[in-house]
Amino acid sequence: MLHLVGLGLNTGDIPESSLKLCKKCDTYVDNYTSLVSDEYQEWLKKELGKDLHMIGRSSLEEEVGMLLEKAKSGDIAVLVAGDPLIATTHKIIFIEAKKKNVAIAVHHAASILSTLIGESGLDFYRFGSPCTIASWSQDYKPVSFYETIQRNVQGNLHTVVFLDYDNQKRSSMSITEAVRIMFEAEKHYKKWLVYDDMKVVVLHRMAFGDQKKLFLTIKEAAHLDLSPGPSALVYPAKITDIEKEVMQSMY
Amino acid sequence: MLHLVGLGLNTGDIPESSLKLCKKCDTYVDNYTSLVSDEYQEWLKKELGKDLHMIGRSSLEEEVGMLLEKAKSGDIAVLVAGDPLIATTHKIIFIEAKKKNVAIAVHHAASILSTLIGESGLDFYRFGSPCTIASWSQDYKPVSFYETIQRNVQGNLHTVVFLDYDNQKRSSMSITEAVRIMFEAEKHYKKWLVYDDMKVVVLHRMAFGDQKKLFLTIKEAAHLDLSPGPSALVYPAKITDIEKEVMQSMY
Numbered sequence: 368m369l370h371l372v373g374l375g376l377n378t379g380d381i382p383e384s385s386l387k388l389c390k391k392c393d394t395y396v397d398n399y400t401s402l403v404s405d406e407y408q409e410w411l412k413k414e415l416g417k418d419l420h421m422i423g424r425s426s427l428e429e430e431v432g433m434l435l436e437k438a439k440s441g442d443i444a445v446l447v448a449g450d451p452l453i454a455t456t457h458k459i460i461f462i463e464a465k466k467k468n469v470a471i472a473v474h475h476a477a478s479i480l481s482t483l484i485g486e487s488g489l490d491f492y493r494f495g496s497p498c499t500i501a502s503w504s505q506d507y508k509p510v511s512f513y514e515t516i517q518r519n520v521q522g523n524l525h526t527v528v529f530l531d532y533d534n535q536k537r538s539s540m541s542i543t544e545a546v547r548i549m550f551e552a553e554k555h556y557k558k559w560l561v562y563d564d565m566k567v568v569v570l571h572r573m574a575f576g577d578q579k580k581l582f583l584t585i586k587e588a589a590h591l592d593l594s595p596g597p598s599a600l601v602y603p604a605k606i607t608d609i610e611k612e613v614m615q616s617m618y
Numbered sequence: 619m620l621h622l623v624g625l626g627l628n629t630g631d632i633p634e635s636s637l638k639l640c641k642k643c644d645t646y647v648d649n650y651t652s653l654v655s656d657e658y659q660e661w662l663k664k665e666l667g668k669d670l671h672m673i674g675r676s677s678l679e680e681e682v683g684m685l686l687e688k689a690k691s692g693d694i695a696v697l698v699a700g701d702p703l704i705a706t707t708h709k710i711i712f713i714e715a716k717k718k719n720v721a722i723a724v725h726h727a728a729s730i731l732s733t734l735i736g737e738s739g740l741d742f743y744r745f746g747s748p749c750t751i752a753s754w755s756q757d758y759k760p761v762s763f764y765e766t767i768q769r770n771v772q773g774n775l776h777t778v779v780f781l782d783y784d785n786q787k788r789s790s791m792s793i794t795e796a797v798r799i800m801f802e803a804e805k806h807y808k809k810w811l812v813y814d815d816m817k818v819v820v821l822h823r824m825a826f827g828d829q830k831k832l833f834l835t836i837k838e839a840a841h842l843d844l845s846p847g848p849s850a851l852v853y854p855a856k857i858t859d860i861e862k863e864v865m866q867s868m869y
Contacts, residue, residue, distance in 0.1 A: 375633055376726060383637050383665070384630030414634070450728065452736025458864045461739075465867035473737070475627060475825055477701065480742075481729030485703025488712075491731075492766075496746050496775055515743075522769060524747055574726055613709045616716035 369438035369469055371451040371460070373476025376574035378407040381446075385474045389415055392444035393437065395430075398423040400456050401448040402537050402597075411446070419446075427456050435460075435469045450478035479599070482573050483527050486580060487601045488614040489568075495524030500545050502531045510552035516602050517558055528600040539597040542569055546589040560602075561585060568601035580618045620689035620720055622702040622711070624727025627825035629658040632697075636725045640666055643695035644688065646681075649674040651707050652699040653788050653848075662697070670697075678707050686711075686720045701729035730850070733824050734778050737831060738852045739865040740819075746775030751796050753782045761803035767853050768809055779851040790848040793820055797840040811853075812836060819852035831869045 370392060372385045381389075389411075396403050396411070396419050412419060422430050427445070437443050451457045451473050464471050484494055498515035501507075512528065519526045530540040553561035563586040571579040571593050579593065588600075606614070621643060623636045632640075640662075647654050647662070647670050663670060673681050678696070688694050702708045702724050715722050735745055749766035752758075763779065770777045781791040804812035814837040822830040822844050830844065839851075857865070 373728070377635070379635030379638070380633040380726070382626055382631040382728065383634050384628070386634050387630070450732045450736060453732065453742050458739065458868070461867040462863055475631070475728035475733050475736075477624070477633065477726035478729050478732030480735075481701045481704065481732045482726050484731070485701060485726075486724070488709065491704050492747055492749065494747055496743055496773075498743065518773060522747075522773075612713055616712040617709070 368442055369434060369460070369464060369471045370442065370444040370474060371457055371471060372444050372446050372474045373450045373478075374403060374407065374446050374448050375477035376449060376479060376482060378404065378410050380477050380574070381411070382474065382476055385476065386414060388474065389444045389446070392442040393420070394444045394446060395420040395422055395434065397427045397445055397447045399426050399534065400454050401532055403446065403448050428459060431460055431463050435464055435467050438464075438469050439467070450476050450480075453478065453480065477574065479529075479573065479597075480527065483570055483599050483601065486570055486573055486578075486617070487525070487568050488617040489525050489601065489603060489606070489610050493523070493525050493604065495519030495522060495526055497527040497529060499529040499531060500540065500548050502533060502540055503548060508551070510548070510555050513549075513552040513556050513558075513560065516560055517556070519602070520560060520604055523604045525604050526602040528602055530598055530600070538595055539599070542571070542588055542591045542593060542598050542600070545598075545600060546585055549585070566603070568603060569598065570601065571598045572596040573599070582614060582618060619693055620685060620711070620715060620722045621693065621695040621725060622708055622722060623695050623697050623725045624701045624729075625654060625658065625697050625699050626728035627700060627730060627733060629655065629661050631728050631825070632662070633725065633727055636727065637665060639725065640695045640697070643693040644671070645695045645697060646671040646673055646685065648678045648696055648698045650677050650785065651705050652783055654697065654699050679710060682711055682714050686715055686718050689715075689720050690718070701727050701731075704729065704731065728825065730780075730824065730848075731778065734821055734850050734852065737821055737824055737829075737868070738776070738819050739868040740776050740852065740854060740861050741858070744774070744776050744855065746770035746773060746777055748778040748780060750780040750782060751791065751799050753784060753791055754799060759802070761799070761806050764800075764803040764807050764809075764811065767811055768807070770853075771811060771855055774855045776855050777853040779853055781849055781851070789846055790850070793822070793839055793842050793844060793849050793851070796849075796851060797836055800836070817854070819854060820849065821852065822849045823847040824850070833865060833869060
């Protein structure tokens, strides 16, 4: 059987039940789709009392065939950052497993989506669909995330804005880079959603001991000097009085 | 300090780091806002090697003053089902804590929102805002959840439909009851969103060993005979080919 095991957000966030499970599995860490820190890897080795196989140089998708083959005769655990099944890659595994008639079990863990929504202090029911600001390259400069924000604003809904994961830098895009792209998107769409005085929520290093939550203008965000680590934004709709009160107590 | 500690979805889902933390805390279980099973409580007692204080008869909100008072001089852990901060109750604690100048730390865990989105097999980015079907009483028959589904359908977005938690039955509303209320809502709004042949996703006992995922017509859902346990629905927008393929491999 193949076990997709969520590691949660920070070192030690793996559920106790999953940790027990991994002790009896041949254990692989997916360090390609997202980041499992060196510290967390060391912690896992120590807790499990064994070495881990790393999936890092080639993508998890390339390794699926080998993993499924092994899962036919034994228990294989694939450890992934956050909660599994959010990444498309992890769903692709199901399709391949079905073809090969290999059973998969999913073991959930703390999720960045739920964490961002909760930590923002904004009302859970007022979040529209999320979007991601993708990294720009010479030939590819996507701005369609703006359309998601626009649709949500029209419905008076908040937007979780994920920032692209940069596998080479081994972190997410910085807030300053994200804001730069937001201004570029504004130039493209011109719907007056991104302007200096607009206030956004910055959520930095969530679930780490030194996490930072800021509610500040986009102009201020453009010059933020944050420590390395994963960041995300929330683009809020109209904030209600109760949301304001909660935010003031949580930030 | 007051620690809000998520327990995740099923027995043993507490993150390893949180389990360690609870060993040095005076530990309370919030069994009022949502359900922490007897089995999970017994498991926690055994793992922690101590008794747990239960918050069950009166609501967590009524107990906040006492908990914060204790948190001034020691480490207090409040254990909650799922991921903290989704429930409004847990945010209210922040407001009270701010007034009393007591620090709060949140320890995230597997979340039902992320689990439902992931397990549905539907595209993460295509979920609009969620809604809850509330229980009906003689005097209170809310149907406004229908408006959320309607807005999402108009934007071709999926909807996570939570079912009200029934503290007395210690479970969620049943799927059959939910479907009954959906048909009542249809009579009220008449937007042709709820009809016999419409297909919905039923997610039952997620993260439990015997979880069930079904993609069936509302008419079939109306007569579903499921074992006790938490259920939820996803009301899908137009399902894409890739989503279909993923669903076929995951259900």
